Amino acid sequence: MVQLAAHVAVSSPLRNAARGRQQTVYEGLRLPGPPVALQAGRWLVGWGCADPAPAPGCRDRGLFIAFDVETERLFLMLVEQGAPVYLAPPRTGHWPAALAPAFDEFAPGLPRGPVFDQD
DSSP: OHHHHHSHHHHHHHHHHHTTOHHHHHHHTTSOOOOOEEETTTEEEEEEEOSOTTSSSOSSEEEEEEEETTTOOEEEEEEETTEEEEEESOTTSOBOGGGHHHHHHHSTTOTTOOOBOOO
16 A cells, blocks of 8 residues: 555645544555555555454454545545544545445444445
């Protein structure tokens, strides 16, 4: 995820979204997780998790990042002590349906998780 975050189109929105949580976000970028993948032909998605295996997904501490290569929109969430911290968009924003499968791998059943748009 570090390479994704370093990209010019991502780095500025990431800094703005992290607002006061930069250290936690930058640590999250280095957490173990699957490689960044392209979802639905336009979303670069990655996540990292500090939780020990074999529990599925993040339960305690992790970072989820998705970047729309068409509109340059960023979706970013931290999980801290099992609770979501919405950074981009804020809690009231809906997330694109295309991100639901990747998020479900990241944090299945997360209480107060994002609301995904319907296709």
